[in-house]
Amino acid sequence: MGGMLISINEGVEDMAHPGYENDKAAVLKRLARIEGQVRGITRMVESDTYCIDVLTQISASTKALEAVALKLLHEHLAHCVADAAAKGGPEAELKIKEASDAIARLVRS
Amino acid sequence: MGGMLISINEGVEDMAHPGYENDKAAVLKRLARIEGQVRGITRMVESDTYCIDVLTQISASTKALEAVALKLLHEHLAHCVADAAAKGGPEAELKIKEASDAIARLVRS
């Protein structure tokens, strides 16, 4: 882990370079589409659309959000977790525990 | 079921009075909050927020969308499906098949 200063620098670098950095444009595009889907659901409810059709659109939005989450998770494992594992030590363990907890939240949501 | 005219009238009534009619304001409020959550996720990605924090927010939005879906589904069963079941016939069967399919999409999404 080296000294305190290096730790801080690494922390700063992590913040500026999240795992999804190289796919940021694609992730933002997907999120814009999901925001549009949610706005569409609002309009459906406002205009008294048939329940089942609203439910179909909610399922589609949920699936789209999950797909973004799986994409971010993969990039997180491939970059943040892999880098921490390569360095080893308690930071690696922490990163893996944190990723496992995020996966559990995702599976249960 | 009666004649064609009655069927059409029933259809029109269904459209104007979906199962969630009495909870429309509450449903719209929840959807507005979810739209805000998704916009929040976009801002998080734009500002390079740490992957795990983005994932936590996505899980929260997915759960919130599911809660809206479960609410709509309950109202749909309590009104549209119950009404159709009370009348019986092929319309009842159709409504139940349709609800089961929506539940399956929800469970798998």
Added chain:
Amino acid sequence: MGGMLISINEGVEDMAHPGYENDKAAVLKRLARIEGQVRGITRMVESDTYCIDVLTQISASTKALEAVALKLLHEHLAHCVADAAAKGGPEAELKIKEASDAIARLVRS
């Protein structure tokens, strides 16, 4: 609804004739297969099978259990809930609330 005696008989009948009655053999066949899948997972762990292969088998068993649940739920809506809705009253409301709660448990599991 008739008198008390008839109500009691209906209750007894419900117990003896659950919604899945006509598909019982098919449901039992699926459950036997799932029990075999779980036993297979046990053998995989006993013989130190690679984690990912164990996980693949667990996902398959989870999906198979969900498919049985969706089947039972459909039969429950088509028979128990539809019958209660046709009769109306508090029993109908109870059955629909009960079904919605089961759907919520399923979506969240």
Added chain:
Amino acid sequence: MGGMLISINEGVEDMAHPGYENDKAAVLKRLARIEGQVRGITRMVESDTYCIDVLTQISASTKALEAVALKLLHEHLAHCVADAAAKGGPEAELKIKEASDAIARLVRS
């Protein structure tokens, strides 16, 4: 990575020492309980148990299977993936891709 011989030995070692090695007894105990739960569901269906009670038991079994999967996945990340990431190279990428795919199957099941 060393020579071919070492690589082969590592491969053999991986097979004999999956990520869950140290928790094997606990994992097997959980699986035995799940097998018992599935047998219990079979008995419920055989004796015409009320649909909703069968569904409750299925949701419990699904949740228990998911908990085992999350446990195995955590151990896999903490051992197999972390070891591969520490070594780096294409094997690390492969392991991470494989883990991401397993997570996706889990989220979608």
